[in-house]
Amino acid sequence: MATKVLNVSLRASVIPYGLIAQAAFANVETSFLDTAEHDATLAHNGQTITDQDQIARILAEKAGGIAQGTSSTPDFLKIATNLRGNLAFPELVAILDDLDDYLAYRTYLIGHDLSSVDLAIWGACRGTPPPPLCHS
16 A cells, blocks of 8 residues: 555644544655645545545554454444534533543553554544534
């Protein structure tokens, strides 16, 4: 797999912290561009990937930190996708409670070392946009 560079837009509505951290973890060059067409793109095998979920999965596979989950192991990249969405408070609390329960006796999500999946979850939590201001 020839993964060349992750391009991140300086005009992104939400900075894709997880993708930036995953790229660094996988030793993929990151460049920051002053464009607004896509928040992030990945040059991979002669193609330009624009879907952030697909980029996260490719970077996780490149870093070797993705496990093909068993029935008891959640798909953490899918959880990261859900965290990046516009969630109602009860949905957000449910996801974070599940993560908290899973991590109760673990330090890392997969294995015994930091993985690309840990960075994807961190980035999704870190990059979540603030809620809109309510005026009463």
